[in-house]
Amino acid sequence: NAGVTQTPxxxxxxxxxxxxxxxxxxxNHNYMYWYRQDPGMGLKLIYxxxxxxxxxxxxxxxxxxVSRSTTEDFPLRLELAAPSQTSVYFCASRKQGIDEQYFGPxxxxxxx
Amino acid sequence: GIQVxxxxxxxxxxxxxxxxLRCNFSDSxxxxxxxxxxxWGQLINLFYIPSGTKQNGRLSATTVATERYSLLYISxxxxxxxxxxxxxxxxxxxxxxxxxxxxxxxxxP
Numbered sequence: 001n002a003g004v005t006q007t008p009x010x011x012x013x014x015x016x017x018x019x020x021x022x023x024x025x026x027x028n029h030n031y032m033y034w035y036r037q038d039p040g041m042g043l044k045l046i047y048x049x050x051x052x053x054x055x056x057x058x059x060x061x062x063x064x065x066v067s068r069s070t071t072e073d074f075p076l077r078l079e080l081a082a083p084s085q086t087s088v089y090f091c092a093s094r095k096q097g098i099d100e101q102y103f104g105p106x107x108x109x110x111x112x
Numbered sequence: 113g114i115q116v117x118x119x120x121x122x123x124x125x126x127x128x129x130x131x132x133l134r135c136n137f138s139d140s141x142x143x144x145x146x147x148x149x150x151x152w153g154q155l156i157n158l159f160y161i162p163s164g165t166k167q168n169g170r171l172s173a174t175t176v177a178t179e180r181y182s183l184l185y186i187s188x189x190x191x192x193x194x195x196x197x198x199x200x201x202x203x204x205x206x207x208x209x210x211x212x213x214x215x216x217x218x219x220x221p
Contacts, residue, residue, distance in 0.1 A: 031207065042116070042198055042211035050207060058208060059113060088153060099143035099202060100160040101209065106153055 001026050004104035006091050012110045013081040021076040021107050023091030030096040032074040034058075034066065036087040037106075043090060049074055050096075081111045114139045114201060118212035125189045125219045133184040133197055133215045141201035144175050144182050149196040149214070158184070158197075189219045 007022045025032065030051045035043040035058075045058030049068040063085060065077040074093075078085060088108050092101040115138035125131055135144070146158040159166050159173040161182065166173050170189075175182040186193055196214040 033209070035211075040213075042213045043200070044211070045208055048207055056207070090155065099162070100145060100157065101200075102157065103147075103155040106155075108153075 003027065004091055004093055004102055006089075006104040006107050008107060009105070010108045012112065013078075015081060015083065015111060017081050018077070018079045019081070019109075021078070021089055021091075021109075023074045023076065023104060024072050025074075025091075025093040025102075025104075026072065027093060027095070027102070028071060029093035029102075030071070031094045032068065033092040033094075033101065034064070034074070034076045035090045035092065036060065036085075037090060038087050046076065046089075078109075083111050085109065086111045113208065114141065114203060114210040116199060116201060116210050116212035118197075118199060118215050120215060121213065123215055123217045125217065127189060127191060127219055127221050129189050129219075130185070130187045131189060131217070133186070133217075135182045135184070135199035135201075135212055137180040137201050139203060140177065140180065142177070142204040143202040143209075144177075145200050145209075146173055146182070146184050147198045147200065148193075149198060151195055155198075186217075189217075191219045191221055193217060194219045 004025045033048045034046040047066040049055045091104040117136045163177045200211045
């Protein structure tokens with residue numbers, strides 16, 4: 001199992017551009033999460049999904065969109081990128097009934 | 113949401129020393145995890161410990177759910193233990209996890 005994979009590893013965006021961060025897991029986990037980590041801080045939940053077709057907002061959803069068309073994939077969309085979205089983005093997943101999360105390696109995004 | 117407080121925020125140790133990191137929650141959680149974020153930014157699962165005590169080599173963790181705190185013990189610290197340690201919790205029947213701000217550990221040779 002590859003676990004949770006994220007692409008790209010690094011990206012630089014100009015203000016106003018858009019992009020999609022990809023997250024895939026091969027563990028057949030129902031739950032998937034997107035977090036952002038600002039420098040020197042803990043992780044904050046952006047969006048999560050409890051299964052294909054079902055998503056919900058976390059603590060900091062503004063400026064982001066998600067979709068979950070398959071169990072494996074949970075892409076995060078940034079529209080109209082802003083400098084405040086400069087951060088490291090982590091995707092995580094867990095199995096229903098087991099609360100242990102597994103994290104991907106992260107995507108480092110810079111908006112200038 | 114749940115407030116998660118970690119202490120101390122920073123810790124410097126000499127190699128071989130022991131330490132205790134603490135995680136307090138503002139509300140009851142039925143799930144608690146400890147993570148180590150290494151200097152390359154990778155998040156590594158250390159413990160999934162809703163209650164009780166677990167040990168893994170030089171690391172052990174204790175969660176007292178009724179008193180809303182968890183402790184992470186590091187014994188005989190090594191330079192490879194350096195990094196940031198996070199705890200995260202989730203309330204029962206909710207899907208959102210809340211992270212603390214972390215304890216930054218620097219183990220000097």
